[in-house]
Amino acid sequence: MAMRAVDLLNGRLKLRHLVLLVAISEQGSVLHAADRLRLAQPAVTRALREVEDLLGVQLFVRHPRGVTPTLFGHTFIEHARTVLAELRRAEERIGELADGTAGTVTVGTLLAGSNVLLPRAIAALKSERPGITVIVQEATFDAQVPRLLDGEIDLILGRLNPIEDAPALRQVRLYSEPVRLVTRTGHPAHDLADPVLADLLAFPWVLPLEQTALRTELDQVFRSQGLTLPADRVECTSMLTIRALLRDTDMIAALPDLVARADPELAPLPVPLPSVRRPVGVTLPAGRPLTPSAHLMLKWLHRQAAELLTALDATG
Numbered sequence: 001m002a003m004r005a006v007d008l009l010n011g012r013l014k015l016r017h018l019v020l021l022v023a024i025s026e027q028g029s030v031l032h033a034a035d036r037l038r039l040a041q042p043a044v045t046r047a048l049r050e051v052e053d054l055l056g057v058q059l060f061v062r063h064p065r066g067v068t069p070t071l072f073g074h075t076f077i078e079h080a081r082t083v084l085a086e087l088r089r090a091e092e093r094i095g096e097l098a099d100g101t102a103g104t105v106t107v108g109t110l111l112a113g114s115n116v117l118l119p120r121a122i123a124a125l126k127s128e129r130p131g132i133t134v135i136v137q138e139a140t141f142d143a144q145v146p147r148l149l150d151g152e153i154d155l156i157l158g159r160l161n162p163i164e165d166a167p168a169l170r171q172v173r174l175y176s177e178p179v180r181l182v183t184r185t186g187h188p189a190h191d192l193a194d195p196v197l198a199d200l201l202a203f204p205w206v207l208p209l210e211q212t213a214l215r216t217e218l219d220q221v222f223r224s225q226g227l228t229l230p231a232d233r234v235e236c237t238s239m240l241t242i243r244a245l246l247r248d249t250d251m252i253a254a255l256p257d258l259v260a261r262a263d264p265e266l267a268p269l270p271v272p273l274p275s276v277r278r279p280v281g282v283t284l285p286a287g288r289p290l291t292p293s294a295h296l297m298l299k300w301l302h303r304q305a306a307e308l309l310t311a312l313d314a315t316g
Contacts, residue, residue: 006054006055006056008054012050012054013051013054015087016047017047017050017051018080018083018084019037019084020033020037020044020047020048021048021051021059021073021076021077021080022077022080022081022084023036023037024044024048024060024067025069025073025077027066028065028066028067028068029065029066029067030044030045030048030066030067031066032066048060051076055072055076057070057072058070058072058073059072059073059076059077060073096131097291097292097293098292099292100129100132100292100293100295100296101129101131101132102129102131102132103131103132103133103291103292103293104132104133104134104135104293105125105132105133105134105135105154105155105291105293105294105296105297106134106135106136106137106152106153106154107134107135107136107137107153107154107155107156107157107297108137108138108139108144108147108148108153108155108156108157109136109137109138109156109157109158110138110140110141110144110156110157110158110159110212110237114136114138114157114158114239115239115256115258115259115262116258116259116262116308117157117174117258117280117301117304117305117308118136118157118301120304120307120308121297121300121301121303121304122134122136122297122300124300124303124304125296125297125300128296128300129293129296132293132296134297137153138237138238140209140211140212140237141156141158141161141211141212141213141283142211144156144283145166145169145283148169148283148284148285149168149169149285151285151288154290154291154293154294154297155282155283155284155290155294155297155298156282156283156284157280157281157282157301158280158283159177159213159214159256159278159279159280160173160278160279160280160281160283161213161283162213163283167286168285168286168287169283169284169285169286170283170284170285170286171281171282171283171284172281172282172284172298172302173279173280173281174279174280174281174282174301174302174305174309175279175280175281175305175306175308175309176277176278176279176280177256177257177258177277177278177279177280178256178257178273178274178276178277179214179217179254179255179256179257179273179276179277180254180255180256180257180260180268180269180273181200181252181253181254181268181269181271181273182246182252182253182254182255182260182266182267182268182269183203183246183250183251183252183253183266183267183269184246184247184248184249184250184265184266184267185264185265185266185267187203187250187252187267187269188203188250189203189250189252189269190267190269194270195269195270195271196271197221197222197225197227197271198225198227200230200252200269200271201227201230203230203232203250203251203252204230204232204233204234204249204250204251204252205229205230205232205233205234205251205252205253206233206234206235206236206242206245206246206251206252206253207229207230207233207234207235207236207253207254208235208236208237208254209235209236209237210235212237213278214254214276217275217276217278218254218273218276220275221273221275221276224275234251239259242255243263243265243266246265246266247265247266252269254273254276256280258308280305282298282301
């Protein structure tokens with residue numbers, strides 16, 4: 001005889017039914033299951049009857065010393081245990097996410113902050129909470145903002161761009177960092193006596209992309225001295241590419257001070273850019289709370305930035 005169709009998702013089957021069935025199976029008795037769950041025996045008996053009526057089959061065989069699962073009972077209880085185990089794992093997972101022991105934080109990074117600050121913050125975070133996964137994605141600020149607002153990334157780290165016309169964003173300043181003109185060590189520009197910006201136009205350059213804040217400031221520096229941007233140039237924001245070009249050619253680039261200082265194969269030129277100095281910080285969505293993992297990342301960015309600020313102040 002074919003078993004009638006059963007809809008277990010119509011709301012009649014309750015989570016308490018699964019708990020009771022597993023307890024009855026483990027205890028081998030409705031009475032002992034009631035004692036374990038601190039329920040009255042009639043309530044447990046009634047719940048068992050409800051499930052059997054819903055399924056249209058007998059789940060347990062009653063005998064003087066208790067009950068024994070039928071074939072239907074063994075099958076259904078196996079699934080009930082799986083459901084309860086998944087719910088327990090979900091509870092544990094939610095707890096881990098809530099206290100930050102697990103989870104994912106996605107950081108959109110710009111050039112400033114990505115070479116020194118971010119690696120230090122990631123290392124500190126992973127030392128404290130190894131279960132957190134950190135995803136780093138590099139792009140320009142304009143490309144990162146839509147993804148930040150959509151929730152694809154949690155925060156943007158880099159030089160703070162103006163956001164006066166973007167009420168959906170907020171920013172946290174971490175430190176202020178100067179920008180240096182940098183070449184490889186041994187570059188011929190270091191042989192020039194008291195070089196000025198105009199002298200450096202004889203060499204090829206690596207410039208940031210047009211839509212970046214650093215490019216805008218460099219444009220202003222060149223114009224203020226009656227100069228145009230170098231005609232022989234590459235436009236790039238990838239630090240790996242910039243470093244390789246500087247190391248292997250006679251190119252010149254404008255890099256954040258910490259980036260330049262951390263690389264022994266690079267050397268700053270004695271041509272100051274006093275007007276090119278902007279705060280480094282974090283851009284966040286104004287209307288969305290941070291996840292616990294993102295909160296921890298922001299905490300370590302603050303702590304590591306404080307150490308870097310001390311180092312910057314000590315060296316002027």
